[in-house]
Amino acid sequence: MSAPKKVVLAYSGGLDTSIILKWLQTEYGCEVVTFTADLGQGEELDPARKKAELLGIKPENIYIEDIREEFVRDFVFPMFRANAQYEGLYLLGTSIARPLISKRLIEIAEETGADAVAHGATGKGNDQVRFELAAYALNPDIKVIAPWREWDLTSRTRLLEFAEQNQIPVAKDKRGEAPFSVDANLLHTSSEGKVLEDPAVQAPDYVFQRTVHPEDAPDTPEYIEIGFEKGDPVSINGAAMSPATLLTELNDYGRKHGIGRLDLVEGRFVGMKSRGIYETPGGTILLEAHRGIESITMDRGAMHLKDQLMPQYAELIYNGFWYSPEREMLQAAIDLSQKHVTGTVRVKLYKGLASTVGRWSDHSLYSEEHVTFEDDAGAYDQKDAAGFIQLQALRLKLIAMRNKRVSK
Numbered sequence: 001m002s003a004p005k006k007v008v009l010a011y012s013g014g015l016d017t018s019i020i021l022k023w024l025q026t027e028y029g030c031e032v033v034t035f036t037a038d039l040g041q042g043e044e045l046d047p048a049r050k051k052a053e054l055l056g057i058k059p060e061n062i063y064i065e066d067i068r069e070e071f072v073r074d075f076v077f078p079m080f081r082a083n084a085q086y087e088g089l090y091l092l093g094t095s096i097a098r099p100l101i102s103k104r105l106i107e108i109a110e111e112t113g114a115d116a117v118a119h120g121a122t123g124k125g126n127d128q129v130r131f132e133l134a135a136y137a138l139n140p141d142i143k144v145i146a147p148w149r150e151w152d153l154t155s156r157t158r159l160l161e162f163a164e165q166n167q168i169p170v171a172k173d174k175r176g177e178a179p180f181s182v183d184a185n186l187l188h189t190s191s192e193g194k195v196l197e198d199p200a201v202q203a204p205d206y207v208f209q210r211t212v213h214p215e216d217a218p219d220t221p222e223y224i225e226i227g228f229e230k231g232d233p234v235s236i237n238g239a240a241m242s243p244a245t246l247l248t249e250l251n252d253y254g255r256k257h258g259i260g261r262l263d264l265v266e267g268r269f270v271g272m273k274s275r276g277i278y279e280t281p282g283g284t285i286l287l288e289a290h291r292g293i294e295s296i297t298m299d300r301g302a303m304h305l306k307d308q309l310m311p312q313y314a315e316l317i318y319n320g321f322w323y324s325p326e327r328e329m330l331q332a333a334i335d336l337s338q339k340h341v342t343g344t345v346r347v348k349l350y351k352g353l354a355s356t357v358g359r360w361s362d363h364s365l366y367s368e369e370h371v372t373f374e375d376d377a378g379a380y381d382q383k384d385a386a387g388f389i390q391l392q393a394l395r396l397k398l399i400a401m402r403n404k405r406v407s408k
Helices: 015-028 046-054 068-081 095-112 127-138 156-165 243-256 281-297 300-319 325-337 384-406
Strands: 006-010 031-038 062-066 116-118 143-145 181-184 189-192 222-229 232-236 261-267 273-279 343-350 353-360
Touching: 006 015, 006 095, 015 031, 015 156, 031 046, 031 095, 046 062, 062 095, 068 095, 068 232, 068 243, 068 281, 068 325, 095 116, 095 127, 095 300, 127 143, 222 243, 222 281, 232 243, 232 281, 243 281, 243 343, 281 343, 281 353, 300 325
Parallel strands: 006 031, 006 116, 031 062, 116 143
Antiparallel strands: 181 189, 189 273, 222 232, 222 343, 261 273, 343 353
């Protein structure tokens, strides 16, 4: 690969990406553009601007953007229409943020005339795959630089030495290794590594940042009502909200009641298993409520087919194939299934659990007249079930007859 002339770097303002910024300048002698995304990670972003300026980046080459609404509207909500859970548990909080960051990296590269993008993902994890697959899907000619796969800064000591040699400020609390690494956005917090690497050892309480311990949550349950339109949440307790505002509100409810904690050993796309501690308070409530409204508005056949498609859809997102044709095909089917998923769900929040306790909709398929144990006034003739059962049993009878015959 020829040396890039201008690189757009996914820049957090932290030590690692600051070292990458300087390394790009010294290794390639190229111009660097920084992109810092506000995805609701809960950190001040102005220090990233000051750090970039300190490292010689021109003000016009510093991009800091609030993309929370786009993140929730165009990425989180479509994913939740599918009830997507990787390996049956993980709500894909890190995975779903990467295609949006990559999208903006490519767009900024086009705006600034850059011929390369760079990220700070290591060569052991999934994020390198997600960033790069998305980048190539959006611009097949772009160069992608992954410093962790190229440089010789393979230890914390070497990183700190490089920082000091290049006058990169290092906070006192960054000179020692952090007890675990954290990735955060509006949907979740992910903690991995160090004290969490032994899956036999319970995670220390200080790892959890977004939720109170369920045992310390209020002793009185709280009830909320979430309104849906075509599969997407649009209101809480009757108050209409934008996507990011609504998820923020659900996060607050989840934090208060200790909802959304997950200790998971997952199979990474690159082949190894890893242990992660995830906190997805609002997303856990949303998943419960979405399944609640689907239960009365979706036909059984469509619902069961959608549940069969979900693991493949979730795996595509986890593995970085958001911009693939197969994910788009599945999304089209999922979105069509949500045409009548409109109504309201009442959810009980209590001691780490979110439970659907009520649901209603003008689009409901639920007929109390048909399921009542009282007189149904002819809505359903129970004698019809006899023929239905005989037809369903026919193949089972034939199998049993065959088995009885050949066993003699």
